Amino acid sequence: MGNVMIGNLIKYSKQLNNNDVFMNEALQMEKAASVGKRIRLFYPKYHVEECLAQIRECLEIGWTGNGFKTEQFEEVWIKYTGQNNALFLNSCSAALELALDVLKTEYGWDDGDEVITTPNTFVSTNHAILHNGLKPVFADIDDTNCLDPLDVERKMSQKTRAVLFVGIGGNAGRYLDIAKICMENGLKLILDASHMVGTKIRGEVAGREADAVCYSFQSVKNLTTADSGMLCFNKPELGKQARKKAWLGINQGTYERNSENAYRWNYDVEYIGYKYQGNSVMAAMALAQFQFLDQDNAIRDKVASYYDEKLAPYRNLAIPVRIPNDCKSSHHLYQILVDDRDRMIDRMNEAGIECGVHYVSNTRYSMYSYARGTCPRAEYVSDHVISLPIHAALTDSEIQYIINTLIGILKEE
Ligand SMILES: Cc1ncc(COP(=O)(O)O)c(C=O)c1O
Structure with missing residues (x-):
C-alpha cells in the first residue's frame, strides 16, 4: 500500500466525518507503512521461491500434516547437528516441555525436584520446568550473559x-564448564538452543554434550519457518518416547500408518501425550530456509564484527564476552549493556531504529518472584541490556547509520 493511497484514504475518511472504522483502518495502514521504514530489530529473511516450491509439493501430494516433509527435515537436521535422532515439533516451547517430561519419566524424578536454570531467558524455558511439576532454581549469569558455572555449583542441592x-x-x-559440572555430579543437561542455530563450539555444531537439545524455528529466529522447533536426545530410545508423547501418546504416526498399501487404523496409546508435532508445511519452509542458513548467518557474523570493532572504544558500554576459540556465535542477538538503557532505547526509536530487551530477569515476574534477589547480575543486566538490530536483510548503510546514531547518543552521556 503506497503512502499516497493511504493519505487519500485518510482524507476520504475525514470527509466521511466520524467514520471511525474506516479512519482506524486508514491510520492502521499508515502506521504499518511507517513501520516498514524503520530499521527493524528482527527481520526474517524468507527465501520465497524456494519456500513456495517446497510447500507446493505438500499441496500437490495432499499431505500437509506430520510425516512427509517433517521426516525429510529430521534427516537433514540429524546430518547437520551430528545428533543421532531428531523430532520436529510445533515449537521450541513444546521441545522444552517434552525434554523435561521424558527425562523425568526415564530417570524417575519426583515432583518438586529441582532444575537449575537462568533468569535471563524467554519464559518458555522456565515454564517448561514448572509444567513438569519440577522447581526452577535460578543461578546467576556471568559476563557472557549465560549461566555462571560457579553459581550453578552454589545452587546445587x-x-x-x-x-x-x-x-x-x-x-x-x-x-x-557447565557440561563438565553436570557430568561430575550426575546431573542431566538440557540445552535451550533457540538462539543457537548455527552456533559452533570448538568447530562443531553446539549441543553434543547435552542429554537433550531444543531448537526454535519461530518467526524471527536464524532459521525461520513461522512456528516450529526440534528436539534431539543423545539417547535414541528417549527420542522414541518423545515421538509418541508429541502425538498424544499414540505409538504410530498417521503418515507411517498411511504410507503402505492400505490405511492401517489400529494403534495403541502408551502415554498421556500432547499434540506437539510439527507439520509438513513448516518443515517444507525449514528445508528451504536451511539451504541458506550458513549464508544468512555469515551476514549476521559480518554485522556483529562491525559492531564489535566500532563499539569497542566506548567505555560507557559493555559487550557480553564470547569465550575465544570455544564459541562461534550464530549472532541471533547483538547485545550491549549501557548505563541509561531506557533513554538509549527512546533515542534510538526516535531515530527510526528498533531495539529490544532480551530479557527481563524472570525473577521480576510474579510467577518467579520467589527467587527475586537471588541473581544480582541477572537483575543488573535486565536493567541495562539492549539488543541492536541484527539480521540478514540489514544493508551496509543501515548498519553504518545504527552505529553512528548509537555512538552519537553515547557521546552525549
Ligand atoms: C531462549 C528461548 N527459549 C525458548 C523459546 C521458545 O521458542 P518457540 O517460540 O519456538 O516456542 C524462545 C523463543 O523466543 C527463546 O528465545
Missing part, C-alpha cells in the same frame, strides 16, 4: 536433577 542452559543470543558462554 540434594534435589537437583538437571541444569537447563540457554545460549543467549547464540553465545555459548561457559557451556562446556
Whole structure:
C-alpha cells in the first residue's frame, strides 16, 4: 500500500466525518507503512521461491500434516547437528516441555525436584520446568550473559536433577564448564538452543554434550519457518518416547500408518501425550530456509564484527564476552549493556531504529518472584541490556547509520 493511497484514504475518511472504522483502518495502514521504514530489530529473511516450491509439493501430494516433509527435515537436521535422532515439533516451547517430561519419566524424578536454570531467558524455558511439576532454581549469569558455572555449583542441592542452559543470543558462554559440572555430579543437561542455530563450539555444531537439545524455528529466529522447533536426545530410545508423547501418546504416526498399501487404523496409546508435532508445511519452509542458513548467518557474523570493532572504544558500554576459540556465535542477538538503557532505547526509536530487551530477569515476574534477589547480575543486566538490530536483510548503510546514531547518543552521556 503506497503512502499516497493511504493519505487519500485518510482524507476520504475525514470527509466521511466520524467514520471511525474506516479512519482506524486508514491510520492502521499508515502506521504499518511507517513501520516498514524503520530499521527493524528482527527481520526474517524468507527465501520465497524456494519456500513456495517446497510447500507446493505438500499441496500437490495432499499431505500437509506430520510425516512427509517433517521426516525429510529430521534427516537433514540429524546430518547437520551430528545428533543421532531428531523430532520436529510445533515449537521450541513444546521441545522444552517434552525434554523435561521424558527425562523425568526415564530417570524417575519426583515432583518438586529441582532444575537449575537462568533468569535471563524467554519464559518458555522456565515454564517448561514448572509444567513438569519440577522447581526452577535460578543461578546467576556471568559476563557472557549465560549461566555462571560457579553459581550453578552454589545452587546445587540434594534435589537437583538437571541444569537447563540457554545460549543467549547464540553465545555459548561457559557451556562446556557447565557440561563438565553436570557430568561430575550426575546431573542431566538440557540445552535451550533457540538462539543457537548455527552456533559452533570448538568447530562443531553446539549441543553434543547435552542429554537433550531444543531448537526454535519461530518467526524471527536464524532459521525461520513461522512456528516450529526440534528436539534431539543423545539417547535414541528417549527420542522414541518423545515421538509418541508429541502425538498424544499414540505409538504410530498417521503418515507411517498411511504410507503402505492400505490405511492401517489400529494403534495403541502408551502415554498421556500432547499434540506437539510439527507439520509438513513448516518443515517444507525449514528445508528451504536451511539451504541458506550458513549464508544468512555469515551476514549476521559480518554485522556483529562491525559492531564489535566500532563499539569497542566506548567505555560507557559493555559487550557480553564470547569465550575465544570455544564459541562461534550464530549472532541471533547483538547485545550491549549501557548505563541509561531506557533513554538509549527512546533515542534510538526516535531515530527510526528498533531495539529490544532480551530479557527481563524472570525473577521480576510474579510467577518467579520467589527467587527475586537471588541473581544480582541477572537483575543488573535486565536493567541495562539492549539488543541492536541484527539480521540478514540489514544493508551496509543501515548498519553504518545504527552505529553512528548509537555512538552519537553515547557521546552525549
Ligand atoms: C531462549 C528461548 N527459549 C525458548 C523459546 C521458545 O521458542 P518457540 O517460540 O519456538 O516456542 C524462545 C523463543 O523466543 C527463546 O528465545
